[in-house]
Amino acid sequence: MAEASRTDPDTLHRRGLMFILSSPSGAGKTTISNMLLEADPAIMLSVSATTRPMRKGEEDGVHYHFVDDAEFDRLLEEDGFYEWAHVFGHRYGTPKGHIRSALKDGQDFLFDIDWQGTQQLYQKDQQDVVRVFILPPSLEELQRRLTGRGTDSAEVIAARMDRARAEISHWDGYDYVVVNDDVDACFAKVREILEAERMKRQRQTGLIDFVRNLMR
Numbered sequence: 389m390a391e392a393s394r395t396d397p398d399t400l401h402r403r404g405l406m407f408i409l410s411s412p413s414g415a416g417k418t419t420i421s422n423m424l425l426e427a428d429p430a431i432m433l434s435v436s437a438t439t440r441p442m443r444k445g446e447e448d449g450v451h452y453h454f455v456d457d458a459e460f461d462r463l464l465e466e467d468g469f470y471e472w473a474h475v476f477g478h479r480y481g482t483p484k485g486h487i488r489s490a491l492k493d494g495q496d497f498l499f500d501i502d503w504q505g506t507q508q509l510y511q512k513d514q515q516d517v518v519r520v521f522i523l524p525p526s527l528e529e530l531q532r533r534l535t536g537r538g539t540d541s542a543e544v545i546a547a548r549m550d551r552a553r554a555e556i557s558h559w560d561g562y563d564y565v566v567v568n569d570d571v572d573a574c575f576a577k578v579r580e581i582l583e584a585e586r587m588k589r590q591r592q593t594g595l596i597d598f599v600r601n602l603m604r
């Protein structure tokens with residue numbers, strides 16, 4: 389076959405996906421999200437708005453849009469959220485932004501959101517959503533990680549541990565479940581899930597022309 393008539397399969401057009409990582413607080417979803425964003429320039433973080441205070445090491449507009457209650461109310465009033473939820477006494481929401489049009493153009497998005505937000509996104513847009521739940525190897529290890537992270541008071545950690553069992557009970561609302569024991573092994577599995585989901589036939593919208601060309 390002449391070189392010029394070949395199509396590079398890697399440049400076939402495909403629809404983007406909404407890759408959701410959820411876990412009980414402290415199980416490691418922020419760590420895995422950051423590894424994924426660093427390793428894979430094709431996926432973009434959906435930056436949520438939150439009314440919770442900024443932690444040490446966090447940056448406004450990068451990790452979250454940190455807003456006060458009045459600003460969150462204003463965004464709600466103008467129907468600015470794809471989904472939103474109360475978590476640990478604060479409000480968190482996914483701004484609508486340009487997600488829908490970007491998905492069409494093949495952009496993938498990463499969501500670090502809880503089970504409530506996952507349900508809302510899934511109800512709105514099943515075909516584009518991939519739901520991954522991360523579990524800690526044990527509750528003792530979860531407590532160790534929350535303490536070792538050093539970002540929350542003993543009171544906040546206790547509240548997060550209290551909530552952990554309730555959050556874990558939503559594991560069956562996800563497509564994939566990965567135990568985060570060794571962080572590199574967990575990351576490798578999450579990456580494999582993302583790669584496999586990208587190859588789903590329905591997402592590869594450029595396949596029709598490609599295959600038609602092969603069969604000519």
Ligand SMILES: Nc1nc2c(ncn2[C@@H]2O[C@H](COP(=O)(O)OP(=O)(O)O)[C@@H](O)[C@H]2O)c(=O)[nH]1
Nearest residue numbers: 413414436472473475480481482500501502505
């Ligand atoms: N529904 C929803 N949940 C969110 C959103 N942003 C963050 N969350 C969840 O809120 C919870 C608390 O997040 P955070 O305060 O950053 O603490 P973390 O548990 O240590 O990540 C986590 O389960 C996040 O996944 C959002 O936009 N919508």
Ligand SMILES: Nc1ncnc2c1ncn2[C@@H]1O[C@H](COP(=O)(O)OP(=O)(O)O)[C@@H](O)[C@H]1O
Nearest residue numbers: 413414415416417418419533537568569570571
């Ligand atoms: N597999 C792992 N083994 C040991 N520590 C981990 C592992 N994964 C994450 N951690 C650590 O546990 C703490 C909580 O992780 P983080 O990613 O902030 O959790 P989450 O976003 O789910 O609340 C962090 O200090 C992180 O470095």
